[in-house]
Amino acid sequence: MFLKEIFIIKIASAAEKASDAANLIGNIKKDIIYPIIAFFFVLSTVVFIWGVVEMIAGAENEEKRTAGKRHIIYGLIGLFIMIASGGLISILCVFFGYNTNCQ
Numbered sequence: 001m002f003l004k005e006i007f008i009i010k011i012a013s014a015a016e017k018a019s020d021a022a023n024l025i026g027n028i029k030k031d032i033i034y035p036i037i038a039f040f041f042v043l044s045t046v047v048f049i050w051g052v053v054e055m056i057a058g059a060e061n062e063e064k065r066t067a068g069k070r071h072i073i074y075g076l077i078g079l080f081i082m083i084a085s086g087g088l089i090s091i092l093c094v095f096f097g098y099n100t101n102c103q
Contacts, residue, residue, distance in 0.1 A: 029089060041082040048075025 051071025058064020 025093065029093070033089060034086075037082050037086055040078065044075050044078030044082060046075075047071055047078060051075055 048071070051068045051074070053068075054071060055065050055068025058068060
């Protein structure tokens with residue numbers, strides 16, 4: 001419930017600052033989407049580092065090494081998705097002609 005209220009407030013704030021659709025999209029991207037991408041980017045990095053530490057700490061145990069490898073792969077997949085999502089958003093802004101307000 002708390003997160004829902006925060007997003008509603010952020011969207012209302014972005015809409016209030018916008019004078020047209022391009023500014024609205026730019027504000028939503030800047031105020032909502034980029035912080036979410038940054039949060040998941042940090043989370044993916046933590047999972048990756050956790051996997052590396054887990055793999056090194058459990059070097060003698062095959063199960064711990066396998067779990068560490070799995071976390072490394074999950075972290076790398078998460079990092080790739082976050083980088084790709086940022087690029088995809090920028091490509092869509094350029095495609096729809098909002099490139100000046102989607103920086």
